Amino acid sequence: MDNLFIRIPTLGGLWQGWSRHEQTLKALSEADLEALMSAGLANVAVTVLVPTSLCLFSVVHITRQQLKQLQPSDMALLLEDQTLSPVEQLHCVCRPLNDEQAVIVGIQQQTLQSLLEPFTASQCQLVAAIPDIFMVPSQEHSWSLLVDNSDCWLRINPHLGLRLEATAAIVLLNSAWQEYPTQRVSVYGDVPSDVQAWLSAKQDLTIDVVPAVNWTQEFQQLNAKHAFNLLTGKFTVKTASSLSGYWRYAAIFVGIAFATQLAYDSARLWHFKKVAQQTKTQSIQLYQSLFPQEQRIVNLKRQIESHLAERQQMGQGFMPIATRVGEVLNTQQWQTQRIDFDSNGLLLEVDAANLTELDKLRQQLNAQGLVAETLSANSQGTGIRGRLRISESS
Secondary structure: OEEEEEEOOOOOOOOEEEEEEOOEEEEEOHHHHHHHHHHOOOOEEEEEEEOHHHOEEEEEEOOHHHHHHOOHHHHHHHHHHHOOOOHHHEEEEEEEOOOOEEEEEEEEHHHHHHHHHHHHOOOOEEEEEEEHHHHOOOEOOEEEEEEOOOEEEEEEEOOEEEEEEHHHHHHHHHHHHHHOOOOEEEEEOOOOHHHHHHHHHOOOOEEEEEOOOOOOOOHHHOOOOOOOOOOOHHHOOOOOOOOOHHHHHHHHHHHHHHHHHHHHHHHHHHHHHHHHHHHHHHHHHHHHHHOOOOOOOOOHHHHHHHHHHHHHHHHHHHHHHHHHHHHHHOOOOOEEEEEEEEOOEEEEEEEEOOHHHHHHHHHHHHHOOEEEEEEEEEEEOOEEEEEEEEEEOO
8 A cells, every 4th residue: 555645734735746556656746646636545544644733732730640641632731721612621641751741732623634635525535634843853862853944843852842934033942942051053054144043043953964954854654653643532544454452352352352362272282191191101101011012012902802802702701601511510518619711711720529529510511502621630638629721612
């Protein structure tokens, strides 16, 4: 988007203009300005430099805390003893100068509205309205003085400046010297003889003569964030994409809430990933302790499921065998001492009166459709203790 800087020297006076395309600045002639205004200013960002001579600059004693508590509509009351016009008709902006003072710039509301009307009626994007004294560069601990054919410009400090007709230069300088004396002044270009004489008469005043001012030098600072941009309050420019104050704060709140939630979720995700890794490590360690013969872990879940399936099959084989063995044992006086079960079947340890009784048990088990074999038979007191392996017939 192209930028247009338009200076209005006086209300109803001829305009001065500069256009900026990318990084190139170009001074505009009167004909160029007329052509631009006739064609419309659609998609052009405009900064209006209003006449400082129509503005009231004042330094007031007010602390930063008091300034924060001051309503915008009450700023004009601080200028009540400095203007003949009703303060209710003033539009003001205020910025702290230090901890105890602030600078207030006031302008008649009707005057500002008249200055802005040609631009608010067009399709341009009005960026800022700033007193034109801020086109003059500010020097540290020094005044900046410029006297041209029509005006005397005096930039006292970064926040304060004055502009009057050149014929009133001495009056302006005397007033500024009384309130804001300085030990140094930067003079841009040539000045009239009476101004030169005034400067020479001041003792201990260092005068730096510098080349004529480059009016575009300060344009980089003349933007919407300028301390004395007058487009505030009722003069705030609303664009199609701008948000009202309430919605802006709501958007900021939503953004902060979203960022906070995102950070919280990221922290939780990191925590759970860490817990999952710890759990996996502990599971592998437990698995290896239960099945030390398996040192290679490929898929822990599948390997565990495989072992569970084996145990389930073993459990399914035990119940049918144990049921039929129990039916046989209940028919005679055999005393069961121990029952074990493994992949080869059921191991039964019983006490019998003699070998004949033990063999009778084996035969009855075989009659139940099982395969029973005697593994051992040893004397136990007055009887025999035998061990039998029992499995299902294939």
